[in-house]
Amino acid sequence: MNQYYYVLSVNGLLFIFSLIFYFFPPKKINSLYGYRTNKSMKNEDVWQFANQFFTKQFIIYAAISLVAAVILAYINPKITWQPMVILLLSLAVSVIKTEQALSQNFDDDGNRK
Template sequence: MSSFTYVLTTNGVLFLISVIFWKFPPKKINNIYGYRTPKAMQNQQIWDFANNTFNEAFLKYSGFSFLAALLLATITKVALSWEPMVLVALSLLVSIVKTERSINDNFTDEGKKKK
């Protein structure tokens, strides 16, 4: 498999998923689609905030990941193996950490908005 094909099937698919999440965010709390953590599912206000925050971060970081992997595939002479997947994992990890921090900064443990 060529490096470009590998990047398109890992980082490209991740970016496509982030665009779908951004364009079609979940409206109501559910167990199938959206940013689903126990804290995010406490009430509708946290759900909306968490999904908005995650979708913005996910779009940004998966876009950076996709561009970085394409650049890496362009400048490297050897076939890529684990590098694009590390970028995928970092994109997801950073998006989740930023969202959880943002939830904790804006809401109490009981689910009420901090002032």
């Protein structure tokens, strides 16, 4: 498989998902679509904040992930697991930053601090 197809199918798909979340955010709390954690589903205010914050982080880190993976594919044509690790790191950073923002802005019951 061509390394660029691999990068686009892994990291490019992540970037496309981030754009879908940005242009079509979830309207109400649900169990199928959006940033769903116990903390983010406490109430509508937390839900809206978490999804807006996560989407911004997700776009930034998905774009970084895509660019980094393309550069890596250019430098090393025999890439295997590296784009997937970059993808997982970008997702992890987005989730961690969102959870930190939720903890800074809301208490355990979902009330704004």
